[in-house]
């Protein structure tokens with residue numbers, strides 16, 4: 008039987024002729040170039056080019072419809088002396104730092120809770136992610152409505168619980184607005200932290216915990232000496248992504264306060280929007296956005312270095 | 321069906337020079353086994369023949385064609401990988417048919433060939449399963465089947481049996497041999513298992529550090545190893561080595577070492593003449609040692625103290641102390657020996673091996 | 684002792700978890716209640732007597748009906764869906780090819796390109812929206828869906844590429860080597876062997892990318908101006924808020940309905956979504 012198969016082998020033509028294109032695609036380098044081409048074009052066109060354009064805008068005095076002339080660092084000089092910009096920088100840092108600390112703390116706590124076995128765990132996990140997947144702008148409107156000082160539920164609840172005795176203007180009071188905004192940001196971010204950290208927790212071998220428990224380590228010690236160090240690499244990456252997103256946040260503040268009251272919640276992005284789109288001062292808006300870049304760069308570099316160090320250990 | 325010629329083949333990865341000047345000719349219909357310790361460049365050589373790895377320098381000829389620049393698909397070869405590399409998303413049938421489909425064979429021909437191969441391997445009833453529903457041995461068969469259906473010029477095997485358990489491995493080894501006898505396709509087979517090499521190969525190539533040490537029929541390599549490495553690599557338990565000094569005592573060559581004092585017969589003495597007065601390495605295969613009841617007449621025996629007795633059933637392995645060194649002797653199962661017994665071991669001078677201490681080449 | 688254990692379980696587990704769940708899900712309930720609450724209840728101050736925040740005795744569909752008939756909401760939904768689907772497909776296509784090249788092929792500057800794509804992954808949209816708006820205008824894409832379809836991939840491709848690289852790396856090399864020996868070109872080996880095996884990864888990436896583009900706001904806000912081109916988020920923001928007047932009933936109805944497609948897809952593919960989420964932060 009095999010022999011009959013062998014006889015038909017002659018039917019196979021050797022090395023069929025192929026076109027130049029398909030021959031080039033057999034070469035790793037050409038294939039790689041072809042495969043990367045669409046990505047590189049899109050990213051060059053809509054990331055690299057805008058970046059260059061942004062730098063250019065920032066050193067001109069362009070406004071909407073007016074190309075503008077080169078003015079050097081005048082825009083940045085203006086920002087340096089701009090009290091609103093300073094407030095925005097300060098707010099951005101406070102917003103990022105406070106929100107990140109709470110997101111990490113609460114997210115970790117929630118992850119530890121979810122890491123236990125209980126009925127309806129998968130279900131709970133699925134629901135808990137909702138704040139993260141529902142369009143932020145839409146859910147933020149719900150919060151805005153909840154924060155409403157006259158008609159809404161938060162004040163009512165606090166009043167019923169005898170915690171407050173007069174209405175609180177959550178978003179209208181300059182002292183409270185940033186806190187309110189941070190609360191919403193934390194609300195939205197906690198599920199992301201919790202689910203990512205939960206995934207990290209699940210990769211930790213439970214035998215390690217058991218071994219430590221047998222050694223007589225109390226729960227808190229077990230967490231501190233075993234779980235936390237093993238979780239640290241994942242945590243760092245999660246924090247990196249989250250910090251960047253928080254630092255550059257826009258939509259939440261835009262919906263809740265629009266940067267007000269009296270710039271109390273003004274961030275880099277909202278201020279850039281206000282200048283560049285609201286007022287039409289393209290070049291100043293671009294300068295504000297761009298001013299975010301060095302800060303982001305420092306954050307990213309520091310965190311990446313730290314992550315590398317953690318991973319080496 | 322085709323011969324494969326490898327000429328002066330080299331491969332470097334940056335600093336690592338993995339394959340160094342390999343020359344081989346694999347004859348048509350031959351089953352050639354590449355054997356050697358881990359990292360010696362077997363896989364690299366095979367992958368260069370397959371076209372999966374670029375060649376740093378040298379030539380590879382399959383049939384009459386230099387294939388250096390041909391992509392794998394045009395080399396008309398089939399390869400079986402250590403982890404089988406079955407396509408997990410395809411049924412067994414589709415796994416076997418894939419190569420033929422890629423080559424645009426007609427449907428009936430594909431079907432005929434797949435069923436023929438399935439018949440040879442006894443996997444007709446598995447054709448609709450997915451790889452994850454198969455046992456290790458069955459996966460192995462499918463991987464073989466995928467190679468067989470192609471009717472390629474050359475089969476390449478990279479340690480195809482090493483993921484199987486010991487029993488299955490022996491069984492598949494026999495089956496591979498049968499299939500090769502039946503199809504007669506030229507095959508290059510990489511393994512680090514010297515038993516596979518000895519039993520499967522028409523000829524065997526022993527490699528070390530990217531260099532071919534010796535090529536030849538299995539028994540030739542076993543009986544006449546070209547150097548100390550080949551001698552030690554083939555055979556289980558491994559050959560015993562001892563450093564001895566060769567001296568000339570009244571015209572007769574003597575080998576003197578730790579606990580050894582051997583008077584060599586003249587024809588062997590003649591062979592060693594040039595090394596008289598030097599240290600050489602003496603090699604004795606364990607099965608060439610036997611327990612002598614009295615003092616051997618010809619002066620070719622030595623005293624030893626038993627340290628470990630391993631009864632394997634078909635034979636007994638004695639780990640013995642000779643002087644301050646140790647040796648292993650494989651002796652008849654009827655031998656009565658206990659730990660700490662003092663024995664005399666006799667040997668057959670025809671079966672002794674001598675190697676130059678420096679070059680390690682056989683003398 | 685057992686009593687004590689039970690008590691501890693409540694304090695350390697059920698109560699905190701319960702609070703978390705209420706806190707995380709209440710806003711959605713609030714959306715729902717608001718969207719079916721008649722206006723006269725809606726605008727009754729909480730200090731007034733009979734204020735019942737958590738339910739309504741006179742549920743009404745009037746906000747939802749108004750939203751669907753008086754506004755362009757359905758149009759916005761269609762726009763968002765179209766934009767999200769097309770930009771996801773483009774990003775998956777690019778991400779698949781790029782991810783394959785970066786994880787499997789050896790070529791000059793591979794490391795540099797990989798790093799470059801990773802860095803674009805970290806670039807927030809708010810960094811570039813002003814110059815990008817200029818560029819969109821120059822390309823005559825302003826106020827068309829293509830303004831978003833072409834720009835969303837800038838943050839979706841890096842994500843898809845990154846995620847899929849992880850999946851490709853987990854596929855044994857031998858599979859495609861075997862395919863190439865079996866007679867497939869590199870291209871076909873990728874298409875017929877690697878991609879089908881990576882389907883779970885492709886699904887994860889696709890679903891995640893879809894939700895990301897559905898959620899995007901600032902580009903949509905800046906690049907689109909006419910009411911009938913808008914996406915849900917922007918449409919709701921600009922058309923249901925007139926100056927200082929918020930149409931809360933409709934707004935909440937819009938938020939609810941606008942969330943349904945993502946929630947729907949999410950509910951079917953929770954596992955894939957979570958895989959995408961956790962894969963996206965894998966270092």
Ligand SMILES: Nc1ncnc2c1ncn2[C@@H]1O[C@H](COP(=O)(O)OP(=O)(O)OP(=O)(O)O)[C@@H](O)[C@H]1O
Nearest residue numbers: 333336338356357358359360361362363364365512
């Ligand atoms: N892609 C690579 N890059 C760098 N060095 C490599 C690469 N592949 C193999 N090597 C090196 O080349 C040498 C030969 O490797 P090869 O895989 O051929 O060994 P082998 O004989 O097949 O060993 P084993 O029995 O373990 O499979 C080794 O030293 C290995 O480290």
Ligand SMILES: [Mg+2]
Nearest residue numbers: 362363364478
């Ligand atoms: Mg190998």
